[in-house]
Amino acid sequence: MSTVNYSRRLLPALLVLVIFCVVVPSAHAARPAEFVENDVWEQMMRFLSLRDQGVRLVLGGSLLLGIGCGVLGSFMVVRKLALAGDALAHGVLPGVVLGFLWNLTKDPLHLFVGAVISGMLSMAVVTVLKRTTKLKQDAILGIVLSGFFAIGTCLLTMGFGLEAGHKAGLDHFMFGQAAALDHLDIQAMSWVTGVSLVIVALLYPKFLLLSFDQAFASSLGLPVRFLHQLMMLLLTFSVVVALQAVGVVLVSAMLVTPAASAYLLTKRFHIMLVWAAGFGMLSGAVGALLSFLGSGLPTGPLMVLSASAIFTIVFCFSPQQGIVIKHFRHVNRQRRVVLENLLKAVYHASERDAHTSDGMTLLDLAKVKRQTLDTIQQDVGGLVRRGLATLSHDGDVLYLTDAGMSRAAQLVRNHRLWELYLTNAADYAADHVHDDAERIEHILGEATVRDLERRLDFPSVDPHGSPIPALSAKS
Amino acid sequence: MKTENAETNVLPLELHDLTVAYHSKPVIYGIDVEVPAGKLVGIVGPNGAGKSTLLKAVMGVLKPTAGWVKIFGEDAKDNLRRIGYVPQRESVDWDFPVTVMDVVLMGRYGKLKWFGWPSKADRHLARECLEKVAMLPYANRQIANLSGGQQQRIFLARALAQEADLYLMDEPFAGVDAATERAIITLLHEMRDAGKTILVVHHDLPTAQNYFDMLLLLNMRLVGFGPTKEMFTQENLQKTYGGRLTILSEIADAMGREA
Ligand SMILES: Nc1ncnc2c1ncn2[C@@H]1O[C@H](COP(=O)(O)OP(=O)(O)OP(=O)(O)O)[C@@H](O)[C@H]1O
Ligand SMILES: [Mg+2]
Numbered sequence: 001m002s003t004v005n006y007s008r009r010l011l012p013a014l015l016v017l018v019i020f021c022v023v024v025p026s027a028h029a030a031r032p033a034e035f036v037e038n039d040v041w042e043q044m045m046r047f048l049s050l051r052d053q054g055v056r057l058v059l060g061g062s063l064l065l066g067i068g069c070g071v072l073g074s075f076m077v078v079r080k081l082a083l084a085g086d087a088l089a090h091g092v093l094p095g096v097v098l099g100f101l102w103n104l105t106k107d108p109l110h111l112f113v114g115a116v117i118s119g120m121l122s123m124a125v126v127t128v129l130k131r132t133t134k135l136k137q138d139a140i141l142g143i144v145l146s147g148f149f150a151i152g153t154c155l156l157t158m159g160f161g162l163e164a165g166h167k168a169g170l171d172h173f174m175f176g177q178a179a180a181l182d183h184l185d186i187q188a189m190s191w192v193t194g195v196s197l198v199i200v201a202l203l204y205p206k207f208l209l210l211s212f213d214q215a216f217a218s219s220l221g222l223p224v225r226f227l228h229q230l231m232m233l234l235l236t237f238s239v240v241v242a243l244q245a246v247g248v249v250l251v252s253a254m255l256v257t258p259a260a261s262a263y264l265l266t267k268r269f270h271i272m273l274v275w276a277a278g279f280g281m282l283s284g285a286v287g288a289l290l291s292f293l294g295s296g297l298p299t300g301p302l303m304v305l306s307a308s309a310i311f312t313i314v315f316c317f318s319p320q321q322g323i324v325i326k327h328f329r330h331v332n333r334q335r336r337v338v339l340e341n342l343l344k345a346v347y348h349a350s351e352r353d354a355h356t357s358d359g360m361t362l363l364d365l366a367k368v369k370r371q372t373l374d375t376i377q378q379d380v381g382g383l384v385r386r387g388l389a390t391l392s393h394d395g396d397v398l399y400l401t402d403a404g405m406s407r408a409a410q411l412v413r414n415h416r417l418w419e420l421y422l423t424n425a426a427d428y429a430a431d432h433v434h435d436d437a438e439r440i441e442h443i444l445g446e447a448t449v450r451d452l453e454r455r456l457d458f459p460s461v462d463p464h465g466s467p468i469p470a471l472s473a474k475s
Numbered sequence: 476m477k478t479e480n481a482e483t484n485v486l487p488l489e490l491h492d493l494t495v496a497y498h499s500k501p502v503i504y505g506i507d508v509e510v511p512a513g514k515l516v517g518i519v520g521p522n523g524a525g526k527s528t529l530l531k532a533v534m535g536v537l538k539p540t541a542g543w544v545k546i547f548g549e550d551a552k553d554n555l556r557r558i559g560y561v562p563q564r565e566s567v568d569w570d571f572p573v574t575v576m577d578v579v580l581m582g583r584y585g586k587l588k589w590f591g592w593p594s595k596a597d598r599h600l601a602r603e604c605l606e607k608v609a610m611l612p613y614a615n616r617q618i619a620n621l622s623g624g625q626q627q628r629i630f631l632a633r634a635l636a637q638e639a640d641l642y643l644m645d646e647p648f649a650g651v652d653a654a655t656e657r658a659i660i661t662l663l664h665e666m667r668d669a670g671k672t673i674l675v676v677h678h679d680l681p682t683a684q685n686y687f688d689m690l691l692l693l694n695m696r697l698v699g700f701g702p703t704k705e706m707f708t709q710e711n712l713q714k715t716y717g718g719r720l721t722i723l724s725e726i727a728d729a730m731g732r733e734a
């Protein structure tokens with residue numbers, strides 16, 4: 001339990017730390033030739049102080065796209081539609097280029113309308129194929145994704161040929177360049193994101209039900225088709241919002257990765273939405289910062305790298321499922337078992353001479369445990385540090401403290417109660433119960449022990465005839 | 476609770492010549508059934524007989540190719556709020572990040588306004604429904620950490636939260652231990668005694684005989700519908716289970732190919 005709380009508090013701190021680690025070295029790597037420490041620092045300060053109008057625009061855009069992608073991406077992840085997001089992202093490309101070719105300016109409205117139309121068109125093709133063929137989702141998405149992307153790239157190259165002056169603007173739609181965002185873009189992004197979030201908030205129960213159990217939703221008379229289309233439209237919005245800064249190729253990563261990280265962290269969907277939005281914004285901002293420091297590297301890959309870094313951290317350190325946390329918990333538990341077994345050995349020895357002597361030499365202990373003196377010394381050190389035992393001056397004899405004694409008695413008691421329970425209630429043979437009890441004794445909680453006692457009618461001897469120690473002073 | 480149905484003698488469910496097809500391949504044909512109020516009806520038939528399909532067609536989740544469905548004398552889609560539904564347990568992803576309480580609350584969503592969220596009263600009702608299926612202690616658990624029988628009871632609680640008059644349940648006894656099964660059947664009997672009409676897809680023939688007031692025997696077409704005693708005959712069961720009705724399924728295949 002305490003590990004969980006501890007790591008929950010640890011997580012934000014670690015996030016900051018690791019992001020710092022990511023930021024600093026990559027900033028170094030970005031300009032190896034003209035590397036001046038002050039310079040990087042200055043740039044970073046410039047970014048963080050938000051003095052420049054340009055920086056503010058870039059940061060605002062990154063945060064906006066992070067929220068939108070995080071929230072809509074969460075729906076896609078739990079609905080197993082993550083790849084649909086990818087298809088959609090590629091599906092908008094022809095529309096973007098056509099919107100540009102319309103009057104050869106990068107007017108957000110034209111691009112937006114073009115992107116939404118072509119995105120929805122790609123989704124419509126998916127639906128038609130699914131309904132009329134036996135092809136499965138993955139193959140259909142593969143066809144649509146690559147087909148639309150190919151059309152988009154062809155149009156794009158044609159666009160390049162048309163007028164050199166504008167080509168740079170369009171180029172950014174491939175890999176993303178947050179620095180290319182201007183005032184109008186940000187305005188459009190704010191509106192679109194705002195509207196999407198309001199719709200999601202208002203319709204949250206409906207969207208949740210649609211995602212969890214579509215058949216039930218339609219049995220309630222909810223318009224599931226409409227809700228699905230609406231969700232796809234909102235997804236298209238968030239893709240389009242992210243398009244300039246992240247680029248067609250990697251937008252789907254911004255949809256999936258922050259949401260997947262959030263999925264590992266929580267059991268409640270609305271909390272997942274919050275985490276995903278947070279991770280999305282963080283990745284967006286860090287990506288923008290890195291690009292700024294690296295003087296014009298494409299923002300898309302950097303944002304996605306940040307998102308992946310966050311995912312890695314969550315994967316390792318999430319309180320419930322993080323592998324590192326799990327590992328530490330496991331090691332901790334094993335360590336505890338070793339120490340507790342040592343306590344038990346001392347207790348047994350003292351039990352043999354009817355608790356008359358009050359100490360045991362380490363040499364005896366090593367003999368009983370069949371371990372080297374070195375190992376025993378090390379483990380005994382652990383007991384002493386935890387205040388469960390003390391050593392004589394010469395370090396040869398081990399005495400249990402009161403706390404150590406009562407913990408030892410408790411363990412022996414757990415062990416013998418459990419053995420008794422297995423033989424009496426579960427019909428185990430008396431010679432089959434020891435190994436099981438060896439494991440269980442370390443994890444029985446106070447409440448369970450009390451319950452066992454009650455069921456066994458407060459016994460005093462175990463199946464092998466050894467006395468069950470009474471519960472002495474509280475441990 | 477509501478006794479008006481019995482008084483006014485409106486049939487809770489009336490199917491007329493109902494035919495449903497997937498990809499223009501019919502799965503159930505010309506079903507005519509009139510279910511009287513306050514009955515616990517068992518739907519039995521082999522795998523693929525179209526039992527789930529029948530329930531989905533009643534709720535309008537699937538559109539019939541022919542025939543119609545009336546619920547309490549009205550078009551099904553106008554009276555959906557009087558239907559409670561328990562889908563087959565495998566139909567959802569049990570790793571979905573929601574708690575037991577969240578799922579049961581979904582039973583109330585049919586009564587929400589367009590932009591509505593569940594209210595305190597809804598939560599209160601959901602707790603009561605959880606209590607009825609003895610799952611209240613698990614209200615805050617994530618659904619992934621439940622056993623199969625517990626999952627089934629959650630679905631049941633969700634249906635109870637719908638406060639419906641006609642219930643459609645798809646295999647609520649599947650993968651449930653004997654104790655839970657008894658608890659569920661007791662609950663169903665209570666609901667019936669309170670005037671609800673309940674249709675239950677069921678796979679176990681020996682218990683079907685004891686559980687239900689009426690049986691609906693289904694195998695692509697209606698084999699029989701009536702009081703359990705009359706329906707539960709060797710001949711009827713033979714007709715339902717003894718070999719798929721070969722001619723019908725051949726025709727169905729042919730029609731599927733043509734379309
Ligand atoms: N989505 C679908 N698309 C195409 N065919 C389907 C679909 N769902 C069901 N079918 C077909 O319709 C027939 C009836 O299916 P249904 O699920 O109604 O059977 P069931 O009686 O509920 O079976 P079970 O006892 O296995 O639940 C089956 O032959 C099945 O293959
Ligand atoms: Mg079925």
